[in-house]
Amino acid sequence: MEDTMTVFTASKHCNVSSKTIINWVEAGHIKAYKTVGGHRRIKKADLEEFMEVQGIPIPDKRENGTGKKILVVDDDMIIVESIVQSLEEDEYDYEVISASDGFEAGLQVNHFKPDLLILDIMMPDIKGYEVCKKIKSTEETAHIKIIVLSAYLDDEKFQQMKDNGADMCLSKPLPLSQLKNEVARLLGLKE
Numbered sequence: 001m002e003d004t005m006t007v008f009t010a011s012k013h014c015n016v017s018s019k020t021i022i023n024w025v026e027a028g029h030i031k032a033y034k035t036v037g038g039h040r041r042i043k044k045a046d047l048e049e050f051m052e053v054q055g056i057p058i059p060d061k062r063e064n065g066t067g068k069k070i071l072v073v074d075d076d077m078i079i080v081e082s083i084v085q086s087l088e089e090d091e092y093d094y095e096v097i098s099a100s101d102g103f104e105a106g107l108q109v110n111h112f113k114p115d116l117l118i119l120d121i122m123m124p125d126i127k128g129y130e131v132c133k134k135i136k137s138t139e140e141t142a143h144i145k146i147i148v149l150s151a152y153l154d155d156e157k158f159q160q161m162k163d164n165g166a167d168m169c170l171s172k173p174l175p176l177s178q179l180k181n182e183v184a185r186l187l188g189l190k191e
Helices: 007-014 016-027 043-052 077-088 103-110 128-137 155-163 177-188
Strands: 005-008 042-043 069-073 095-099 116-122 144-149 168-171
Touching: 005 007, 005 043, 005 095, 007 016, 007 042, 007 043, 007 095, 042 043, 069 077, 069 103, 069 168, 077 095, 077 168, 077 177, 103 116, 103 128, 116 128, 116 155, 128 155, 144 155, 155 168, 168 177
Parallel strands: 069 095, 069 116, 116 144, 144 168
Antiparallel strands: 005 042
8 A cells, every 4th residue: 555645645745735635636637546435545656757747856755654554453444444544644644554354454464564453343253352362472463552442342341352462442433533642652652
């Protein structure tokens, strides 16, 4: 996904406002497509080609991003889309990808190597306790911070998740501002 940008990351790349990027897209100057959730995505190559033609300086790779990677695992695409968009537009410029089932999540943990995992533990093929335990007990993945989400957990179950390695448990529906704060805190980007 490194070559695909949100309007927000494109605006940072060009050093213009998000509205300017949207105007350029709507005027047909930059090619873009829309995700299932209706969010614009721009290919980095298309953006940089436009920047070259316009004489806009192209910044060096990732000079101001944190480079922190986040994997969102949930089978509800509406929730995934809102979490991903919220985190992508955050000031810390995270790289965010998602997985919609346990199998895909396992592959992404190994290939994408996230710094933080946001995990809905009420998915049909996921046993939340096992996922947390496995990640925290494997040397290569033990550093990954885990935020567990669930609409149906009580304090006892949350404690059980923490005992198995979850760094934080949040109830759904969750305020995105709270999630963003916890993500930044767990990644050591703010107190």
